Amino acid sequence: xxxxxxxxxxxxxxxxxxxxxxxxxxxxxxxxxxxxxxxxxxxxxxxxxxxxxxxxxxxxxxxxxxxxxxxxxxxxxxxxxxxxxxxxxxxxxxxxxxxxxxxxxxxxxxxxxxxxxxxxxxxxxxxxxxxxxxxxxxxxxxxxxxxxxxxxxxxxxxxxxxxxxxxxxxxxxxxxxxxxxxxxxxxxxxxxxxxxxxxxxxxxxxxxxxxxxxxxxxxxxxxxxxxxxxxxxxxxxxxxxxxxxxxxxxxxxxxxxxxxxxxxxxxxxxxxxxxxxxxxxxxxxxxxxxxxxxxxxxxxxxxxxxxxxxxxxxxxxxxxxxxxxxxxxxxxxxxxxxxxxxxxxxxxxxxxxxxxxxxxxxxxxxxxxxxxxxxxxxxxxxxxxxxxxxxxxxxxxxxxxxxxxxxxxxxxxxxxxxxxxxxxxxxxxxxxxxxxxxxxxxxxxxxxxxxxxxxxxxxxxxxxxxxxxxxxxxxxxxxxxxxxxxxxxxxxxxxxxxxxxxxxxxxxxxxxxxxxxxxxxxxxxxxxxxxxxxxxxxxxxxxxxxxxxxxxxxxxxxxxxxxxxxxxxxxxxxxxxxxxxxxxxxxxxxxxxxxxxxxxxxxxxxxxxxxxxxxxxxxxxxxxxxxxxxxxxxxxxxxxxxxxxxxxxxxxxxxxxxxxxxxxxxxxxxxxxxxxxxxxxxxxxxxxxxxxxxxxxxxxxxxxxxxxxxxxxxxxxxxxxxxxxxxxxxxxxxxxxxxxxxxxxxxxxxxxxxxxxxxxxxxxxxxxxxxxxxxxxxxxxxxxxxxxxxxxxxxxxxxxxxxxxxx
Numbered sequence: 001x002x003x004x005x006x007x008x009x010x011x012x013x014x015x016x017x018x019x020x021x022x023x024x025x026x027x028x029x030x031x032x033x034x035x036x037x038x039x040x041x042x043x044x045x046x047x048x049x050x051x052x053x054x055x056x057x058x059x060x061x062x063x064x065x066x067x068x069x070x071x072x073x074x075x076x077x078x079x080x081x082x083x084x085x086x087x088x089x090x091x092x093x094x095x096x097x098x099x100x101x102x103x104x105x106x107x108x109x110x111x112x113x114x115x116x117x118x119x120x121x122x123x124x125x126x127x128x129x130x131x132x133x134x135x136x137x138x139x140x141x142x143x144x145x146x147x148x149x150x151x152x153x154x155x156x157x158x159x160x161x162x163x164x165x166x167x168x169x170x171x172x173x174x175x176x177x178x179x180x181x182x183x184x185x186x187x188x189x190x191x192x193x194x195x196x197x198x199x200x201x202x203x204x205x206x207x208x209x210x211x212x213x214x215x216x217x218x219x220x221x222x223x224x225x226x227x228x229x230x231x232x233x234x235x236x237x238x239x240x241x242x243x244x245x246x247x248x249x250x251x252x253x254x255x256x257x258x259x260x261x262x263x264x265x266x267x268x269x270x271x272x273x274x275x276x277x278x279x280x281x282x283x284x285x286x287x288x289x290x291x292x293x294x295x296x297x298x299x300x301x302x303x304x305x306x307x308x309x310x311x312x313x314x315x316x317x318x319x320x321x322x323x324x325x326x327x328x329x330x331x332x333x334x335x336x337x338x339x340x341x342x343x344x345x346x347x348x349x350x351x352x353x354x355x356x357x358x359x360x361x362x363x364x365x366x367x368x369x370x371x372x373x374x375x376x377x378x379x380x381x382x383x384x385x386x387x388x389x390x391x392x393x394x395x396x397x398x399x400x401x402x403x404x405x406x407x408x409x410x411x412x413x414x415x416x417x418x419x420x421x422x423x424x425x426x427x428x429x430x431x432x433x434x435x436x437x438x439x440x441x442x443x444x445x446x447x448x449x450x451x452x453x454x455x456x457x458x459x460x461x462x463x464x465x466x467x468x469x470x471x472x473x474x475x476x477x478x479x480x481x482x483x484x485x486x487x488x489x490x491x492x493x494x495x496x497x498x499x500x501x502x503x504x505x506x507x508x509x510x511x512x513x514x515x516x517x518x519x520x521x522x523x524x525x526x527x528x529x530x531x532x533x534x535x536x537x538x539x540x541x542x543x544x545x546x547x548x549x550x551x552x553x554x555x556x557x558x559x560x561x562x563x564x565x566x567x568x569x570x571x572x573x574x575x576x577x578x579x580x581x582x583x584x585x586x587x588x589x590x591x592x593x594x595x596x597x598x599x600x601x602x603x604x605x606x607x608x609x610x611x612x613x614x615x616x617x618x619x620x621x622x623x624x625x626x627x628x629x630x631x632x633x634x635x636x637x638x639x640x641x642x643x644x645x646x647x648x649x650x651x652x653x654x655x656x657x658x659x660x661x662x663x664x665x666x667x668x669x670x671x672x673x674x675x676x677x678x679x680x681x682x683x684x685x686x687x688x689x690x691x692x693x694x695x696x697x698x699x700x701x702x703x704x705x706x707x708x709x710x711x712x713x714x715x716x717x718x719x720x721x722x723x724x725x726x727x728x729x730x731x732x733x734x735x736x737x738x739x740x741x742x743x744x745x746x747x748x749x750x751x752x753x754x755x756x757x758x759x760x761x762x763x764x765x766x767x768x769x770x771x772x773x774x775x776x777x778x779x780x781x782x783x784x785x786x787x788x789x790x791x792x793x794x795x796x797x798x799x800x801x802x803x804x805x806x807x
Contacts, residue, residue, distance in 0.1 A: 005072050006049075006084070007187040008091055010179050012065040015056065016151045019160035021168050023175035024067060026105070028055045029112045030098055030249070031069065037247030039094040048074040049087055056142045062151060067179065084188065085227050090242055092181055092231035097246045099176050100235040104248060106167055110255045113164040114368075117259070118349050120162040181231035186223070254348040254375050256368035259302045262488050265295055272710020273482060273699055276489060289500060292482045292703055293492050296692060304369035304485030305696040306376050308499065309704050311360040311478040326393045330457060331356040333392075334363075334383050341382065345375055352379055357704045366696070369486040373495045380502045388457050413538055414568035414637060414753040420783055423751075424525035424793040425572060425630030477504055480703050484696050525632055526790035528572050528749035533777040534786070535752040566755040567649035568639040571748065573598060573740045575632055576794050592711035596683070596724050598634050601736040602627045603682055604728065605636075605660060607675040611667065612659045619652060631707040632793045636741070645761055646754030647769040654743050661737045667730060676725040683721045687712045752777065 015024065031054035034040045043049040052070040059066065069091055073079060143151070143161070152160045223231075236243040273294035296304075312327060335354040345352040350367030352375060363383070365376045418426045481499065483492040528534070575598050609625055622642065628635040638656065642649050667675075689695035702710065714720070739747050761769075780786045 004075075004189045005052075005070065006087060007071075007189075008069040008088070008184055009057075009187065010067045010184045012056075012067055012175075012178050014063050015065045016062065018171060019152060019156060020164065020166050021171050022161045022164055023168075023172040024056050025112050025116070025161065025164070026108050026172065027067075027098065027175070027179070028053075029108070029115075031094075033249055035249075037245070037249070039090060039246065042090060042242075042245050043071065043087065047083065047087055047090075050074075058143050058147050060147060060150075085224065088186060088223070089227060089230050089240075093235070093240060093242045094246055095176070095179050096233065096235040097243070097248070099173075101248050102169065102173065104251065105169060105172050107251050107255070109164065109167040109172075110257050111252055114255055114349055116162045116164055120159070181223070181228055252347045253344050254350055254371040256348065256370045258370045259368065261300065261302060262295070262369070262486050262491075264297060265489075269294060269297055270710075272702075272713040273484065275708075276493065289479045289481060289496060290703075291492065291496050292480070292699070293487070293489055294484050294699070295487060295489075296485045298689075298695075299692050301692055302368055302486045303366065303692055304372050304483070304487050305364070305366045305692070305700075306372055306484075306487075306495070307362060307364040307482045307696070307700050308376070308380065309357050309360050309362045309480040310503075311480065327361065328356050329393055330388070331361045333388065334361060334386070337386060338379055338382060341375075341379055348375075350375055354379070354383075359704065359706075362704065364700075366693070373491075373498070376495075377498055377502055380499060384503055386457060413566075413755055414570055414639060414751075417536060417753060417783065418570055418635070418637075418751070421787050421790065422526045423570075423572065423635070423790075424527055424574065424633030425628045425635040479503065482696070482700055482703055484699060485692055525630075525793040526787065527574060527633065527793045528751055528790065530749060531746045533748075533750040533752070534780050535754060535777040536780045538753060538755045539758050564641050564643055565646050565649065565757045565760070566639060566641045566753075567646040567653060568637065568753045568755075569650065569653050570751045570753075571636045571638075571741055572751075573602075573634050573636075573749075574793060575630075575634060592709075592720060593724060595709070596712070596721060597728075599629055599683070600679055600721070600724050600728060601733060602629075602634055602636065603679040604675050604733055605664070605737060605741070607678055608660050608663045608667065608733075609656070611663050611671060611675075612656070615656060615659055619656065623653075623656065631705065631709070643760070645769045646756055647773055650752055650754070657741050657743065661734065661742060664730065664734045664737055672730055672733075676728075680718065680721055680725060684718055687717060750777075751780075 012024075015022070031039060031051065040051045043051055050072045052072050054069045055067070057066045057068050071087065071091075145157075148157045148160065230237075230240060233240065273292040276291045276293050331354060338352065338354055342352045345365070345367070348367070348371060350365065350371065353362075353364045355362055355364075363376065363379055365372050365379070367375075415426070479499070481496055483495070575595055606625055606627055619640070622640055624637075624639045626637045628637060638653050640649050640653055640656075642652070644652075687698065689698055698713070699710070702708065739745060741748065
């Protein structure tokens with residue numbers, strides 16, 4: 001016998017009023033799942049039958065419904081009557097298994113509701129383009145819009161059967177009671193059933209509008225008594241072998257059970273997240289945990305973000321390169337160990353990530369607020385229990401880390417060196433560990449684990465007797481925590497207590513050192529000497545380094561790039577010094593004005609570069625001008641790749657800087673107005689959050705780099721930036737360029753990096769170029785020694801306002 005399909009149809013009472021519960025969707029979900037223990041897997045692998053669907057049918061009618069299970073048979077397989085009975089019995093044994101698992105129905109409802117809500121309104125970046133598609137955001141739904149308008153109230157037309165806002169065990173059991181063998185009709189079609197036209201529309205007299213001629217093409221048969229008895233039997237039945245095949249699906253952990261919004265604090269929240277003091281820190285001593293919290297008062301979403309930054313001692317990350325490499329290896333290990341937890345988070349429409357932060361290891365969770373604390377505590381608990389062998393941090397893994405960083409995150413040598421020197425403005429940039437092709441700038445990397453790793457994440461039992469004898473008693477460990485979104489302060493404080501209980505013991509500091517100083521537990525940022533010019537020589541000859549250069553400068557890979565060298569120029573501007581602003585200072589005694597004055601001037605100078613008409617096109621194409629916005633200092637990074645020697649390239653860069661100054665001095669009012677308009681758009685794009693995800697990114701970036709100034713986080717950002725831009729005249733901008741960028745200025749702070757192609761320039765040729773080096777810069781031969789001689793940057797928050805504007 002050739003079977004085309006089997007259709008098992010159950011008549012149901014009208015399901016319209018059950019659209020908030022929709023028990024049929026729970027049964028549909030179970031029939032649709034695949035994998036070991038499922039009906040779908042059994043039918044496909046054992047009987048060669050495809051389970052197409054199990055759902056309500058859209059007949060266009062009301063007052064009754066039907067639930068249809070449709071199975072499609074393999075056209076190449078010959079089926080017997082016994083096989084047909086086996087297919088039907090498998091369906092009803094699966095239904096019997098479902099009825100026996102009433103204790104799991106509510107968990108199942110939560111999982112189905114989560115999936116339906118996720119598909120109800122898809123995440124679309126450009127809604128205007130989405131609406132042009134002229135279709136409703138209904139995904140995987142049985143009813144078309146005409147049926148929905150016929151069945152539901154206008155307010156429920158779109159949300160019906162998607163939000164599933166309530167659960168009823170009684171309705172679920174009642175629906176399953178209708179899915180019995182005694183209340184169904186089984187339709188078995190032949191192989192060509194779908195080729196004949198079957199009209200379902202009735203004429204006014206009740207007859208089919210296209211009545212078929214002759215005898216109807218079907219036969220009515222009763223199911224055998226043995227089959228009926230098997231389909232009616234309770235679960236499980238020892239005599240039925242199929243009952244040993246089917247299993248209930250594994251419950252998904254971390255599924256949200258409550259999507260409601262938390263009570264909102266009606267008082268106006270300050271700019272940015274606020275720092276919360278816990279009761280345990282009011283005794284005069286301070287925990288090492290900084291807790292930042294902001295309730296969602298802009299987007300009214302049920303989502304939340306909770307992020308934890310585990311911070312080792314300052315000397316581990318900022319001073320010792322070997323220890324910093326070990327922290328990165330440890331972050332990669334944590335991420336690998338939590339791979340299964342990440343997959344469970346994805347199943348629950350959550351996100352879990354573990355990665356290297358600016359100064360430590362960050363664990364970030366996001367999604368529906370109700371299950372988020374459980375996910376975060378599970379991840380931190382795994383991290384706290386992990387014990388790493390001391391020999392794990394070997395040279396091979398450090399080499400693999402450098403290769404990974406090289407391939408995934410190419411970074412210019414100048415930015416890498418600035419980050420290694422802790423230059424102000426670069427603290428927020430994560431370190432890159434590609435090898436610098438020099439033997440004088442880096443000391444040999446030691447592989448011995450730092451005391452931080454050895455104490456918190458290694459097993460003392462595996463240590464040597466000498467290592468156990470010198471085992472550290474209490475290395476420091478700190479944490480920054482940000483909670484944002486659909487949360488309450490009480491809930492967050494309780495969560496932080498749970499976090500500190502799960503993690504290794506955190507250090508404590510005296511209360512007088514626990515303040516909102518941006519670097520109270522970080523290494524101070526460094527400033528280049530005023531009026532100085534230092535340079536570093538790097539040599540390369542390998543294709544790997546050349547490829548990195550070509551990627552960094554956006555050049556095409558190939559033979560043309562093999563003959564090029566690179567010069568990079570870094571100019572540093574401390575934000576505690578106004579840089580040309582001397583009038584009306586008393587009216588703007590706030591961080592926002594002082595910081596954005598610098599930011600706007602730098603952005604305007606970059607806009608002026610686009611107006612330079614005397615620069616050759618090749619120079620514009622190969623030139624990279626970046627503005628690095630930091631906390632206590634900003635930087636301009638200018639890099640140019642060329643076939644010339646880096647000394648000659650630096651001369652070209654100085655000509656570009658001079659050209660920018662001339663352009664600023666000669667721009668018209670219309671040009672300046674256009675520049676300010678583009679800068680205002682840039683500031684809005686950089687500091688305005690269109691959604692909760694972007695808001696978290698802005699907050700977390702500032703917190704992880706120790707920049708606790710959130711004065712930019714205000715609804716009046718556009719107005720404030722416009723006020724600053726309106727007060728920047730052409731003369732102010734020219735004075736800013738003259739003070740910080742002009743060659744020969746006493747306030748200019750410069751670090752240049754020369755990356756020389758050894759294949760083109762021999763060492764003798766290099767000596768000839770540097771013999772005529774006009775800048776007379778001081779060469780840096782050791783990064784560590786040079787770093788020790790740099791002065792600490794004065795934080796803008798502690799700078800005297802009078803000194804700031806009178807400097």
